[in-house]
Amino acid sequence: MSELTDTRAPAPSRAGRLPSLLRDTVTMSQRSVRLTMREIDGLLTALILPVLIMLVFVYLFGGAIRTPTEQYVDFVLPGVLLVCTGFVSALTATSVTRDMKEGIVDRFRSMGVAGGSLLTGHVVSSLVRCGCASALMLATAFLIGFRPTADAAGWIAAAGVLVMFVWALSWLAAVFGLLARTPEGASGFSFVIMFLPYASSGFVPVETMPGWVRGFAENQPVTPVIETLRALLHGAPAGADAAVAAAWCAGVTAVSVVLAAVLFRRRTA
């Protein structure tokens, strides 16, 4: 070990930077996924709650709601899917806050790990969580009569839209996680996010809503995502909704990443 004390390690080279950034991001993603899989109670809530919500809507409210599709479950699936992935993405805020409170961030930084790698790890684990939750939800939906007419390309496109949505929302959640001082505070973000799909075209057609709510529902980001998913799953062209949805997701991601970078630097100065 003594030869280390009297020779200076070579200065960081530009060429070595990117691979190490990538490698660190992979390591941090593995960490976050492992932690999330071991957080049994959080995971169970994230998986079971949305399934229950779907069952409640389909069996209790569904009969009373008149929709353009023949079966209510076909209409409502994109909506509950977004409630579910929204809720699961929002858990990112709690994980980020918890990390920032503990000394582990200092250690990572003193090892030269970039804040971006740490946060990306949390967002990646959010994607994995949402993947599990969505699979469970679709399986339940199939059992209760969900019959989409999409072809393979439609399914792939729908998955792509969902990934885009979760990616954007998880970055936004990371921003809240950096703002919150306690994990409990950070979990408040879930409630805001859970509310958005209800005030959208997810559960009832917007035409049935009173004036100002309808205005909100038609122009908020969740509606075009839901319309796109609904169209794709039923083999219809998504058209303008897809473009609006993509623009929202890209915009939210861009703003959140920048805010996260600034806040991370401020929190760790």
Place this chain on the structure above:
Amino acid sequence: MDTAIDAVGLTKSYGAVRVLDGVDLAVRTGSVSALLGPNGAGKTTMVRILATLSPPDSGRAKVAGYDVERERGGVRRSISLTGQYAALDDLQSGAENLRMMAKLAGLGSRGARVRAAELLDRFDLAEAAGRRVGTYSGGMRRRLDIAAGLVGDPSVVFLDEPTTGLDVRSRQTMWSVISELARSGVTVLLTTQYLEEADRLADRVAVLDGGRIVAEGTPAELKQRVGGGRVDLTASGPAAFGRLRAALGPRALHADPAEHGLSVATDGTAAEVRRLLQQLDPECVLVERFAVHEASMDDVFISLTGGTAASDTDGLASRTGGTGGEVARV
């Protein structure tokens, strides 16, 4: 390169509070140094600056030959920081934590596995390797935390209050871990509130108080500064206590009105003690008993910091020269 850490004139303020007020510190390569100071003295702030986690407001510092502001990458590849609070994932096992840190330090999967196994063995954690850290005891956690700092073979190791909050036995274990670390040739800078710890582990001690280094030297040199010894006087009553205390003025290291006790620095020779007693109490009525002790680090600390547990930033100059009157034992 024989100085591993070289800091000059570091200052740092949080809002209106000047936490570091021109700190100079030099640590020889391969030595163990202790930064000793009461709670809130700025020890963590100092270590975080040296570990590139927070920039100083002014001043310069080099660690392992690299500038902490301009050559962060170099510093970060040469150091490890084990903070005051364990930096581990409770939900991962000890082995998983170490493998993760090893990968972040640049090792491949195989290398990380080997390194983790090695460190678990060395820190006597092999048996608990597969258990989640959440189930570890405080002492095991700290050992794993230090092990985690060593995955990248650092040449300079910062340990921020490595034994705070540990029970006596875990502290003893920790001390032998740190001594062994020192023998392996790395430079160690540890911070502590415990004088005994600095005395036991460190080649050199720097006392941080009120944002400045108020004394620096080997534990023996520091003890020399308070005269190498201490004489404890017990007054014959409250009135006698008052008169002795007035006569001693700032020379009193401790004053304990309840027990009528006073302590004074001395070189411990019979001649000096006789002279002191003669001068204080020529009629032999005020002093009931006396006892001579070798100076402890406590005396050094009290005489240097005025015995304040939490320091205020003003009034420092007046405090560092003389000694406080009535002081609390730390």
